[in-house]
Amino acid sequence: MGIVERRERLKKQVRSDIIKTAREIAREDGWQAVSIRKIADVIEYSPPILYEYFESKDKLLETIRAEGFTFLREEFERIKNLYRNAEKQLAEVAQSIWNFAMSQPEVFQVMFNLEGAYCQSKQVYVQEMNILGNPVWEMIAFLRPKAGEMVTKTYYEWWCLTFGFISITITTQPHYALRHAEPVYMEGVRRFIRSIK
Amino acid sequence: MGIVERRERLKKQVRSDIIKTAREIAREDGWQAVSIRKIADVIEYSPPILYEYFESKDKLLETIRAEGFTFLREEFERIKNLYRNAEKQLAEVAQSIWNFAMSQPEVFQVMFNLEGAYCQSKQVYVQEMNILGNPVWEMIAFLRPKAGEMVTKTYYEWWCLTFGFISITITTQPHYALRHAEPVYMEGVRRFIRSIK
DNA sequence: ATGCTTTCCAAACGGTGTTAGGTATTAATT
DNA sequence: AATTAATACCTAACACCGTTTGGAAAGCAT
Structure with a gap:
């Protein structure tokens, strides 16, 4: 089942993209400027999608x-x-x-x-x-x-x-x-x- | 003109009430919980009034x-x-x-x-x-x-x-x-x- | 009584984290 | 092949946030 694996890979990719984007925004404009919506904009998903990868913004920061x-x-x-x-x-x-x-x-x-x-x-x-x-x-x-x-x-x-x-x-x-x-x-x-x- | 002086005193009082309230909320629930609206609620004024005492929330924190x-x-x-x-x-x-x-x-x-x-x-x-x-x-x-x-x-x-x-x-x-x-x-x-x- | 100044606030703007509900698309089952 | 189930995804909303606008009362001076 290559389909399932590919989807797994995509999931991992999106997850690490979220982390990467959060860090980029923080590096550029400080953590105060990091918002779910801005991250969603960059990774080209709607805000609620982020909650399929991280329970909350707090959990995202905890991961980082x-x-x-x-x-x-x-x-x-x-x-x-x-x-x-x-x-x-x-x-x-x-x-x-x-x-x-x-x-x-x-x-x-x-x-x-x-x-x-x-x-x-x-x-x-x-x-x-x-x-x-x-x-x-x-x-x-x-x-x-x-x-x-x-x-x-x-x-x-x-x-x-x-x-x-x-x-x-x-x-x-x-x-x-x-x-x-x-x-x-x-x-x-x-x-x-x-x-x- | 005792009226002017009384008003001066009141101004000083309100200003220090703002600071005191901000600190109380921060002490109780952390700085993340401190908002202009909550402070305004406690001192029984509307939010815009705070901006007559502090240019911004940042300036209020700077004062503290x-x-x-x-x-x-x-x-x-x-x-x-x-x-x-x-x-x-x-x-x-x-x-x-x-x-x-x-x-x-x-x-x-x-x-x-x-x-x-x-x-x-x-x-x-x-x-x-x-x-x-x-x-x-x-x-x-x-x-x-x-x-x-x-x-x-x-x-x-x-x-x-x-x-x-x-x-x-x-x-x-x-x-x-x-x-x-x-x-x-x-x-x-x-x-x-x-x-x- | 009129005009002027001060005091004050309701409402709005554009943002925030988060959730509910629904729509397409895809996959599995009959 | 048709139908059901599941997945992927988003729009819209809720309740907040800092801040600004515009105007309404109230007090004061003329």
Whole structure:
């Protein structure tokens, strides 16, 4: 039955088109400008069709948010396998978060509800704070072999330092100041790594 | 002419009622739930009246944001005059930011465009990054008497660390975890202070 | 009493997320 | 081949949103 498969493929295509279009509009004009009708216009369907792919606008944003965290998680795994030194690993992780936030700011915004992006579901955070099989948690544990609870605390500090620094930078700094902020960010991260070693 | 004065007073009263109502709704149901019509309902005026007090919804949020920064600035000045030790001063500043964010979360949200709050104007940030007569900048300069540019860099790190940590905490952590996060925040701040001393 | 200013609001414009209901088109069954 | 079932899709509507227009009352000065 090639017909059913073709339809499956088309469904997947439309779904990813919706996500792509939402991100494009957000990137261009901010998340405030993203509306179901505008997305529908671009993908050349009527607005109700979108609800066959996403239960609500909130669920669409949740999907984009989850994709962002998945992308980062894969980056962290890659880095963990690439370097032996935990200090080097963490510095690379910090750098990869920065690069991600600068190259896909609209995703970073929806990941942390910044700049008008708003997704209610906090489920992804719980998942991401989980320490089981968490590459960054393991890097910190390796760097400073202490009690697990201590590591978890340091991991939370790391989480807030990296994502927080970038969040505030994106929100408060003008576009041209961003490249200026990068070395300050990396320096702060390195100081943090040294101070917990 | 007491009539004119009375009218002035009434104007001021209505204006502050608008702000108060906006904050109440935001506190109760989030900034997404704040609408001109709802505010108008509460203050018992029609929606267009609001535009005699604020040019737009954005300007209303800008006012609330500015009030938040002003409140904090005054706290910082108070602390600067209260303690001699720069390290102690900074710890107190960090604590006062935390207390502020927890007691007036809706203001903190609009200050950094968190959780659906959205105010376009970034003017307040420029003003707040200005180092002239900036109490926190001076504390850092006193703690580590280096070149001014170095201090400014450290000040920016401080800015991102404190506000960033709290932003991410507010956004990602459930309500009950907040008091758990406070000591982690304060510890991180103290570590930062030690590491730059 | 007249004109002028201030105060205020109903109604509308073009947008939003979302849903109900219905129409074609396609597929399956008799 | 005709009929039924299912799928695909859209128009229109609902209840909101920020904002503007135009005009009606009310208070004041002449």
